[in-house]
Amino acid sequence: MEIKLFGITKDIVGRDMLPVPANIQVHTVTELKEWLYQQYPGLEKLSALAVAVNQTYAEDGTALDSTKEVALIPPVSGG
Amino acid sequence: MEIKLFGITKDIVGRDMLPVPANIQVHTVTELKEWLYQQYPGLEKLSALAVAVNQTYAEDGTALDSTKEVALIPPVSGG
Amino acid sequence: MIKLVTTIDINEAYSALQHPEAGGISLFIGTVRNHASGKSGVTQLDFEGYEPMALKEMEALAETARVKWPIKKLVMIHTLGTKKVGEPVVIIGTSTAHRKDAFDSCKFLIDELKKSVPIWKKEYFDDQTVWVNSHP
Amino acid sequence: MIKLVTTIDINEAYSALQHPEAGGISLFIGTVRNHASGKSGVTQLDFEGYEPMALKEMEALAETARVKWPIKKLVMIHTLGTKKVGEPVVIIGTSTAHRKDAFDSCKFLIDELKKSVPIWKKEYFDDQTVWVNSHP
Numbered sequence: 001m002e003i004k005l006f007g008i009t010k011d012i013v014g015r016d017m018l019p020v021p022a023n024i025q026v027h028t029v030t031e032l033k034e035w036l037y038q039q040y041p042g043l044e045k046l047s048a049l050a051v052a053v054n055q056t057y058a059e060d061g062t063a064l065d066s067t068k069e070v071a072l073i074p075p076v077s078g079g
Numbered sequence: 080m081e082i083k084l085f086g087i088t089k090d091i092v093g094r095d096m097l098p099v100p101a102n103i104q105v106h107t108v109t110e111l112k113e114w115l116y117q118q119y120p121g122l123e124k125l126s127a128l129a130v131a132v133n134q135t136y137a138e139d140g141t142a143l144d145s146t147k148e149v150a151l152i153p154p155v156s157g158g
Numbered sequence: 159m160i161k162l163v164t165t166i167d168i169n170e171a172y173s174a175l176q177h178p179e180a181g182g183i184s185l186f187i188g189t190v191r192n193h194a195s196g197k198s199g200v201t202q203l204d205f206e207g208y209e210p211m212a213l214k215e216m217e218a219l220a221e222t223a224r225v226k227w228p229i230k231k232l233v234m235i236h237t238l239g240t241k242k243v244g245e246p247v248v249i250i251g252t253s254t255a256h257r258k259d260a261f262d263s264c265k266f267l268i269d270e271l272k273k274s275v276p277i278w279k280k281e282y283f284d285d286q287t288v289w290v291n292s293h294p
Numbered sequence: 295m296i297k298l299v300t301t302i303d304i305n306e307a308y309s310a311l312q313h314p315e316a317g318g319i320s321l322f323i324g325t326v327r328n329h330a331s332g333k334s335g336v337t338q339l340d341f342e343g344y345e346p347m348a349l350k351e352m353e354a355l356a357e358t359a360r361v362k363w364p365i366k367k368l369v370m371i372h373t374l375g376t377k378k379v380g381e382p383v384v385i386i387g388t389s390t391a392h393r394k395d396a397f398d399s400c401k402f403l404i405d406e407l408k409k410s411v412p413i414w415k416k417e418y419f420d421d422q423t424v425w426v427n428s429h430p
Contacts, residue, residue: 006344007414008425047430052412055347071344071412077426078341078348078372078413079324079384079404085208086278087289126294131276134211150208150276156290157205157212157236157277158188158248158268168308178328178379184400185321186393192314243314257322257404264320265397 001026001064003036004071009049012042029053030060032070048075080105080143082115083150088128091121108132109139111149127154159233160216162209166237166246175253177230182257184264188248190241201282205238205247208276212236215275219267227263229254234267236277295369296352298345302373302382311389313366318393320400324384326377337418339377344412348372351411355403363399365390370403372413 003018010016026032029051037044050073051058057073064070082097089095105111108130116123129152130137136152143149159174168187175183190203216234223229233251241247250271252263279290295310304323311319326339352370359365369387377383384407388399415426 004344006412007342007416008428011425046428052344052347055344055350057410071347073344073412074414074425075427076408076410076412077415077428078343078411079408083208085276086206086280087292090289125292131208131211134208134214136274150211152208152276153278153289154291155272155274155276156279156292157207157275158272168304172304172323176325176380180325181327183321183323183325185319185323186397187308187319187321188393189312189316189319189389191317191391244312253325255327257324257401261322261397261401265393268393 001066001068001070003032004069006071007074007077008046009043009072009074012040026064028060028064029058029062032064036072043072046074049073080145080147080149082111083148085150086153086156087125088122088151088153091119105143107139107143108137108141111143115151122151125153128152159235160213160220161234162207162212162236162238164237164239166235166249168246168249171233171235171249171251174233175231175251177253179255180230180253181255182260183251183253184257184260185249185251186264186268187246188268189246190243192243199283200243201284202243203241203247203282204280205236205241206278206280207236207238209238211276216271219270219274222270223252223263223267226266227252227254227259229259229263232263232267234271236271236275238277295371296349296356297370298343298348298372298374300373300375302371302385304382304385307369307371307385307387310369311367311387313389315391316366316389317391318396319387319389320393320396321385321387322400322404323382324404325382326379328379335419336379337420338379339383339418340416341372341374341377341383342414342416343372343374345374347412352407355406355410358406359388359399359403362402363388363390363395365395365399368399368403370407372407372411374413 390396
């Protein structure tokens with residue numbers, strides 16, 4: 001599974017696409033965020049962090065797998 | 080004194096400038112409207128009729144004289 | 159920018175609203191509809207104004223709006239003369255630091271313009287003409 | 295008309311809002327201010343988007359607005375890339391038969407766009423850059 005990164009999450013992680021190693025089990029949005037917060041503590045300091053699955057805002061319990069497009073959505077600031 | 084006419088008041092009176100005969104005494108807005116309603120009953124059928132004196136909406140009691148610019152303001156419909 | 163014109167130029171209005179401290183611009187453009195209240199088949203419209211008084215009233219509304227909202231730039235332009243369906247007849251615009259003030263002040267200006275500015279609209283139908291709002 | 299662009303064309307947006315049954319068009323144009331909240335001296339901004347999701351969110355907001363108001367035409371255009379102070383970054387427009395619906399729906403669309411559409415703004419100051427809204 002790969003995670004698309006935008007805005008400040010791209011700066012914190014230092015790249016725009018983060019592969020999740022095959023030996024890491026992240027089956028839900030909550031599990032993904034827990035793993036990310038361990039790896040990149042800067043992500044936990046954001047005012048909010050959403051996850052999009054297949055280009056739609058996902059719930060904490062939404063299931064993840066490698067067939068889905070997954071992205072981190074830091075606080076938006078368009079307009 | 081001459082009265083400027085606009086919109087439907089111009090159609091009712093049949094001209095765009097109505098002189099008030101010298102022998103007619105109209106000292107206030109109220110007196111002017113009373114005289115106009117007698118002469119042109121169509122004016123009384125309008126949903127409203129304001130009078131402007133020197134290009135400002137006037138009160139019923141506002142004094143009129145021949146040095147002032149006087150106009151009839153039927154219901155506006157700009158925009 | 160407050161004026162009466164024969165044709166509205168939207169780019170000119172937009173340019174006049176630009177200001178380095180403005181974050182939001184609200185524009186309202188009133189256009190000629192093809193059906194008035196309860197009637198259909200408007201073919202054209204004529205706008206007539208008591209020009210010096212209309213400009214004075216528009217200036218007074220602008221002044222009232224500037225007291226109520228922190229407006230950076232303001233535009234009120236109304237056309238006079240003959241218009242066809244779809245043509246713009248009025249454009250109101252305000253620019254402010256925050257967008258709510260732009261929306262609120264722009265809406266105030268068009269609402270008040272329609273109440274007090276001495277401009278009159280004559281609608282042409284196939285078989286008659288009507289001065290809008292004249293009769294109850 | 296819903297799209298992401300590099301440069302906003304106001305005339306194109308206005309043209310897309312014209313409709314013979316529309317009496318009012320509300321346009322909102324968001325521009326780059328020279329001071330953000332509490333800070334001064336923004337020299338430029340970059341806008342980055344998650345483009346396919348941003349378009350999906352904008353389409354969803356448009357659909358919600360169309361259910362709430364009788365909208366004739368609707369425009370949502372956001373720019374991506376580098377902008378200077380004063381440049382337009384977003385334009386929202388709705389045309390409706392009656393003007394209150396145009397104002398209300400236009401304001402709804404810009405308010406919601408700012409909440410949910412995945413677009414990010416980076417402000418450049420003389421001595422630092424800031425991703426807006428990122429931190430409490």
